[in-house]
Amino acid sequence: MALVDDLADALATEVIAAIAETGDDRLHERVAKAIGAMSPTLEEVFMTSMRLRLAERRGRLFFEAELARLRAARAASVPE
Template structure:
């Protein structure tokens, strides 16, 4: 269902921005609870999108750290 994915993607993008602005690493869990009161289907899609975004963020941080280490060894 494309609409649900579009909504979940948009909400997760906004949640990531809120996490960065507030420093609250659990902000997305609060959003998921709010979503879940109305739509468990959207909640699941949102959680999936958040897991992907957070995993990507951690992976990019890891890559940047490793590249920084490599550049100091040269």
């Protein structure tokens, strides 16, 4: 069902932005609860999208920090 995927992902995108803006890292849980009252299917797809987006963000932050560390180590080991 493409519609449920599109709706859930669009909402997840907006909720991620709201979390970044407000610092409320549990907002998505309350949104999921509100969705689930009407559509458990949409709730599950929304939570899947949220988990994917949050995991991607965590992975990206780790990767950026690790890459910076590796570059700094490489620069420190290169003789001038």
